[in-house]
Amino acid sequence: MIGALFLYPLGYSLAAAFTEPGSGLTLMHFRKAYELYSTDILFTLFIVITSTLLTGLFAIIIAGILTLGETPWLVGALRQLYRWPLFIPFIVAAQCMRTFLAKNGLMNNSLVALGVMEPLQATSFLDWRGIIITFVWKQVPFVTLMLAGAMASIDRATIEAGRNLGASRLRVLIEIVLPQVSQTLLVGLVLSFVTMLSVLSVPMMVAGSQPTMLTVDMAFRINSYGDYATANALGVISYLIAGTVAWIYLRHNVKREVQA
């Protein structure tokens, strides 16, 4: 099954990316992909890396509050709310963000109504910022879920020992809790990175214009030109990016195992 449904198409795509009918092995598809889409490759990297870092930051904050919070209503509310985006598909999230982040969208209207902003200052967030906001909004719950679970399972006394010696809750989070769950955080972020790299709907719906992400470019090459070769070349580039992240993760894992 794996062979038929995954390995064969994968091998076929790889082969198509590196060959040209009639002239054998070639890198011309990559040259073309690079000439047309080098900006988009960088744009994709920028979006996905920024989103991953922000996702990590917010997940740490929320999981930290859930673990170390002492305000019962805040912890309770957060625990109820933070999982919701998990159950919303990317395309629905993108659709919601369109109405929320548009120039006359809910966010700007609310800010104007609150008097925080003049109507003339209102700008649309439906560009790279919109993609990042959607990605982070969608991925934070996933990473938080993993992270909060890991934090809940560390020995509570290690937290108390830190506070007992005089560490504030923030220091306890950074110096005592996070190092003990870093492995889980890394797994969550690697999975989020790869997921965001492969999402088509969000960049297509939220931003739409140039520059855009590789997934959109690939869809465009195929749908508009039937240009499978260039699309496959872009696909290989995506693989390489995802592969690099996986390699970082594996290397980190091996290092820990050697240490232990």
Added chain:
Amino acid sequence: MNSSPSAAIDIHDLHVSYGRQRVLHGVDLSVAPGEFIAILGSSGCGKTTLLRTVAGFQKAAGGAIRLFGRDVVNMPPEKRGMAMMFQSYALWPHMTVMGNVGYGLRLRGVPKDEIRTRVAKILKMLNLSGLEDRKVTNLSGGQRQRVALGRALAIEPEILLLDEPLSNLDAKVRVQLRSELKSLQNQLGFTAIHVTHDREEAMTMADRIVVMDAGRIAQMGSPKEVFDRPNSPFVASFMGAENTIDLDVNPASKGIEVKADGAAATAWDGRAPPGRVTAYFRDDVASLVDPNARIDGSIVLPGTITQRTYPGGHYRYVVAIADRHFTVTDDDYHELDRPVGLRLPLASLHLFPTDPTKGGNHA
């Protein structure tokens, strides 16, 4: 102890609840500087809750906790400036021995070089020299608990809280660490509260013992006082006097007369509540005598030997008296089924009026 501002820890009318369930019902305790207090009780009596409330990990529902006169009852744990040792050691697995022991100093902004020298000094004191850069996950249980002690002592605390820190160690290491801890306390002079369910540990380490029962202090005093003069059946049986026997106390011409069911009355010049009483006693106060012996100040219960074992040094017998069985040790060899008298010196019994609501008392 009076509750003067000079007390290291002064707890006044402390109430603690978990949700609706009240766990501590008004605890009063005053600990003098340099004193070693053991809080003793069975599980669920509130002793750990009391310690955690003093440390600040559990919110008080009412009452005051003053450390050297400073009220800390609403202060977060990191501001209270005391050190604690945990049952699970609670070492930070991602840090080395150095990192663990030096963390409190790092929080206090002590320069790196000074941290190294101070940590080295403490590790030397605890016989851990040379392990500075070892991961704490690669240490034995005894070493881990020493590191935990070093971590607590590194900040030179005035108050050290001990939450059953020795209970996870094997017997030999436990006894060793017990005396190390005690001598460190003599040397450094910190005030200590030690929570434990181990009676011997409490007796050997503490200046004063606090026995807790169901969220209240049942008795407090020196180890000898609590051991020799328990003020309630609970404390008596907790301190090891787990055998019970019902007696009748009647006034006599000279002093009082004590009589057990099925035995002759004995005159006694001691003091006991009149009427029906329950005597609590430890195995080691009983001895074997002739079944017909009459000894002033002791009651002699006739019975028969039903079991004999030799644990070493002396024989241990099980003596059946009516439907009850008591364990007694004796140096001599006796045949089974032999009628004997079980002698109980009245001065060594703890006598309490029998609680009529409980009927026959078999604590």
